[in-house]
Amino acid sequence: MSSSAAKAPRMNIRQSLALVWRTLRSMRTALVLLLVLAMGAVAGSLVPQAGTSDARIAAMFRDHPLRARIYNQLGLFDVFGSWWFTLIYTLLLVSLVACLIPRTRAMIRNLRSRPQPARELDSMRHYAERSVRAEPDRVISGARRVLRRRLFRVNGSNGSGPPSLAADKGLAREGGSLLFHWAFLLILVGIVWGKGTGFSGLAVIVEGQTWTEAHANYDGQIHEGRFFREDHSGVQIHVDSFTARYRIPSGIPEDFVTHAELYDAEGRYVKTADIRVNHPVEVEGVKFYQFGYGWAPVIDVRRDGEPLASGPVVCQQDPTPKGVSPLQLPWNCVVKLPTLRPQVGIQFRLWPDSRALFALLDKGQAMPMITEFAPVMTYTAYRGDLRAELTQSISQLDTSAMQPFKDGVIGAGDRVKLGNGVTVSFPDLKQYTVLEVKRDRGLWIELLAAILILIGLLPALYTSRRKVWVIAEPDGTGSRLRVGGFALQRRSQFEEEFAKLVDELSEPFGEKVNAP
């Protein structure tokens, strides 16, 4: 029973843990983990990812269901959130910490201690002797000055034997390397804190409207961090107008601007700002980014002069087929009239530039609609059951329990009669802007970490560790100067540096004779 355990080298839990710890600490492990991380990221760029390529994922599920299922099981559609990618970088970070703790301790010890003296200089890789005309103490104090000027740390001997000193420099190399590596943990802190306490979502705001940053007012889903405690800011934004500029006739976008006024949570005016791509604005830590835009016709529906529905209606576009510019497509919106018996729903199709509709009808040609020009809407009115209990969406009409009863065209400023005293008018065309609203309190931590990474990287790569020892032995009327040196990096350069240093150490005192 215990014979096999006795034969095998016994390892208790502590020893095995120590082995795991040692393995994690080794540079080789870190190196392999780095390369595995890179390979994982390659997979993430080759396989379509959820969120950015949903259509391609759906296509794969349709065309290659088996492959798609396997990919899905392996988390390949969400590589960067998958358990195994998390495992790789967690292991990498653990390995990093395991490596950094002893190195940091050694660094602190190193900073506290002084360069250690050495006696056997002539066995060193770099060694020189000079005879100089000055007594040993003067030579050593001169050497101290020279080395200090060259940014060496200098430690003089106070023991027996001839005066000597030990010097070193280049601690910044290790210090920079440590800073560089620790900063990655700071990035992690920034991500966890910033994303954890933050939120982001989309705001759809029609020209002339004011939007308040609160849970109920977002369009669609709000992405909330794990530690987010519903502390929405309550800041307000009033959109005066929106401008989209395109190059004519190519239709290349030039500028998208939301002209807005911003108010703090108490409703006090803060500033007026133009929000454009690359130029977000910020109020009380909440940032607004230009995200998209669209058209919002003002539609006024009345029965016998009494308003049933009135105001701007946000229109949306169908997904653009390949090779078609979104500028060529009309905009769809819906007005629902649940109070009428039977219920009525009207589907509108807006052409901001009516010339595009006529070009399509007359010549079958698609034309980009760059600016507003005599806008028209085609409409189809349905009657029946809106099935409001099934379709919550305000932009979609469920016509399965309805029959069309009227269709036609309505131009800006026109009014049409649907029958039963119901009229529809189209007094105005507005635009709406889509802003991404976001709070991330970790940004400054990330920025700080990025700066530390760069600050650490430079000395870690470009400074070199050097050690130099100097001994001055009494030699008749003068002294015998002995210099030894040692370099860990850029050794080929140290050859020259060392020769220069020896000259500088001996020259002020005048050389008697060159040592053999």
Added chain:
Amino acid sequence: MSIDAWSRLSTDAFNVALYAYVAAMLGYFYFLAFRRTVVWRIASVVASAGLAANVVSVVARGVAAGRVPWGNMYEYSTLLALLVVAGHLIVVEGIYKVRVIGGFALAFAVLTMAVAVMFLYVGPGPLVPALNSYWLKIHVVAAILGSSLFALGCIVTILYLVKDRREQLAAERIVPIMGGSLELDAAPPHFEAGADEPVGGTVRRGLLPAAAVLDRIAYRTIAFAFPIWTFAVIAGAIWAENAWGRYWGWDPKETWSFITWVVFAGYLHARATSGWRGRRAAVIAMVGFVSLLVTYYVVNLWITGLHSYAGV
């Protein structure tokens, strides 16, 4: 001068640069094969002239477009070629006094420019809003500078791999006479504990500089490029935060620049890891170079992402 004239000047200067680079490349290769110094000198002068034309082309392009001349792949490629050639003339020939790498550096520039003019050409024009930012100047300049240095470092790494193989074969053939060595310093380079560069093996035999010298140049070039690339990625993240509202979103360009960064970080670590120095580290650098090419060409041309508009 009119915009059209500037645009024409840019194209003409581009062609002059390309032809000069081709000529210089041939000259450098001739020098490599036959060691005629005069041919090297001519090649060097022709390459410098090509570089001047390249500069004119880039500047004229900027004037014609009325903005910084690195807004699309054609412009980026032209600038990349410029920096690789400039890097070669200034760093490799100027500082390291190594002459034989010219042909390979110029070949890279010629390829980049040929691909640019054949597949990526677009006329000068303004930028789409997402690119219209001062971060374009900072992020793209850093990315292009980092890429050109990585490219240069990797060209030297290829030569190192070739030369190192030859030196090893030669070392196997040398039979020490009466127990002595033929050349003291002819021993293959070796590493000492804690060092990041090999010692020994600097004696030159054959066409290329000693493997140890090539290795050192490659390492220093890549070590120089790495912080610049790091900065480029950071600047890109800051720009992305401004433009798209998030600093990192695993967009294909972000992913691949991260992969490139990780692989070169691996290279720098490998050089300090026993058992990985030398050829293995060089292979990692080659992987990094491939990743760099993917980051640039494949991501822009074949993978759809937020950087797609920066394409052709």
